[in-house]
Amino acid sequence: MVEQDWIGARFAEHQDRLHAVAYRMLGSRGEAEDAVQEAWLRVSRADTDQVENPGGWLTTIVARVCLNMLEARRNRREESAGALPAEPQASVRPPGQDGPEAEALLADSVGVALTVVLDQLAPAERLAFVLHDVFAVSFAEIGTIIDRSPTAARQIASRARRRVQGAADASDAARSAKREIVEAFLAAARGGDFAALLDLLAPDAVVGDLRGGQEVATFFTGRAQGARLALVDGVPAAVWSHLGRPKAVITFTVDSDKITHIDVNTDLDRIQDIDIIVLPADKERR
Template sequence: MRVGWDGVVTADTVTDVFEEHRSVLLGVAYRMLGRVADAEDVVQDAWLRWSGGDRSAVREPRAYLVRVTTRLAVDRLRRIKARGETYVGPWLPEPYVTDFGDTVPDTAERAVLADSVSLAVLVVLESLSPLERAVFVLREAFGCPYAEIAAMLDRGEPAVRRLAGRARRHVEERRPRYDVDPALRRDLTERFLAAASGGDMAALMELLAPDVRLVGDSGGKSRAPLRVLESADHVGRFLLGVARKEAQDLTVHVLELNAGPALLVLSGGRPDSVVQLGIADGRVQAVYVIRNPDKLRSLPAVP
C-alpha cells in the first residue's frame, strides 16, 4: 500500500488506491448482478468499508477490495432472488459500456473478459445460484486461484472447486456460440442497420439466420414483444414494421456495449432502445432489444 512520507496512509492515498481498482470492482459487481445501478451501489458500499475501516492489516488492497465487493454482490443477489419479483416479458441484462483500452493488453485475456460480459452469457449466469455465479466470475473472468476464491467466500477449496465445475458445465451447456470477431460483428451490425432502416426486406433476410430469435426487454414499461419472436420471417417483418412507424423520429448511433457493437436508438435525443446482435456463421442468430427505460439511464449522451 502506498503511504505518505511519514508512513501514514493519507486520505488522498486511500482514495487513490481505491480509484486504481474501481474498474475491476465494477466489472466484478456488474458480472455478478447484470445491473449497472446495483453494481455501482455495491462499489460505493465497498468504498465506505475501505475508507472507514481499519486498513492496518491489509497487505494486498486489490484482493481485499475484490473480496469485499464480491461478498456485497452475493448478499445483494440473494436479496434480489429472495424477493422473487416477477418481471414482465423476457429479461436481459442492463447494457454496459465497455472499453478496455490499454488496461487489458493481452488479446486472449481481452477475449475472456469480453465473453464474460456478453448479453448471452449474462443471461445464462442469471440462472446460477449466487455462490456459483461468484465463483464462475472470479475464476473464469478474472482468473483468481481457487484458494483465493475460497478465502473470499469463506468456503473450503474443495467446495469452491465443486461450485466452479458445476457452474462451468451449466454455462457451457446453455450459452450460445456466437462469433466474437469485432470486425465481422461491426460489419454485420452496420448492414443490419442499413437494411432495417431502409426497409429492405430482401437484404435483411440475407442477414438473418432462418431460426433467428428476437428477444425484447421492456419490463412492461414500453412497447416490445412480450414473447420471444422466432424465424427470419417473423423477426424481419417485425423490424421493418417498427422502422416504418417510427424511423422519422429516431436517430441511431453505433457504440460498444457489453464488449461488442450495438445500436443506440435515440428519440428526441434521449435513449429509446439498444439493439445488439448475436452472430454466428456469418449471419444474425439473435437480436437483443432493450427498451426498459430503467436500463437505459446509465448510457452516455451521444450528440
C-alpha cells in the same frame, strides 16, 4: 488522519477495478455504484494494520458486498417469482491473462448470453466464476469470500463455467443465423430490392407506426445506406453513425427466420450505454 489518507488513496487507486468487479457481478450500473459505495463505508471503518495486499483486500470487500446483494436479489425473486431486467454488459480484460483460452472466455463474456445465464447461477457460483475466470482471483481468495475450501471454490467455478459455456454454445447458432438475416436485410434495403425485403419480413412485421411486411418493405427500400452491421450488446443489429459516433441503433426481432419487429433507437443517452461492435460486411470478410 494519516491512515484515512492511506485508505482513501488505495481506494482511489483500485476504484476502476472495483467498479468493474461489481458491474460484472451484479449486471447493473446502479447496483454496482451502490456496492462500491457500501464497500467504501466498510473500508473507511476497517483496521488496515494487517493489510498487505490492498488490491486483493478491497476486491474481497466488494465481492462480499456483491454476494450479499445477489443473495438478497435471489430471495426477492423467489418471493415474487419475477425476473430483473438485464442491463448492457461491457467486456473486461482480466489483468495478466493472455492467450487463446482467455480470449475465448472474454469473447463469450460479452453480451446478452452471459447476462442471461449468470442470472440463473446461484450467488456463490456467479461469484466464483466471475472472480476467477474474468478477474483472475485465486480459488484460495474466493474460498474465503464464500466460506468454502479452495477445492470447493474450484468445483463451484467449474460447474458455473460449464453452464456458461453451454449457454454460449446454444446461442452461437442463433446469433449466426440472425446475423445472416440482418446482413441480408441491410443489403436488400440499400439495393432497393423490394422483393428480397418482403421475403425477409413476416407478414405482420412492425416498425414504429408501420404495420405489415408490405408497408415496412416499402419504407426501407432504398434506405439504410449508411447503416452498418454490428453487435449490439452481443446481438446482431445495425448502427448508423455520423463522424464516428453512433447516432441510431437498429435492432431486429426474428421469429422462424422472419423479421417480426424492427426498433430504431435514436436516444443518444441510451446509445452511449450500449456495447456496440461494428462488424465487417460479408464482402469485407472475404
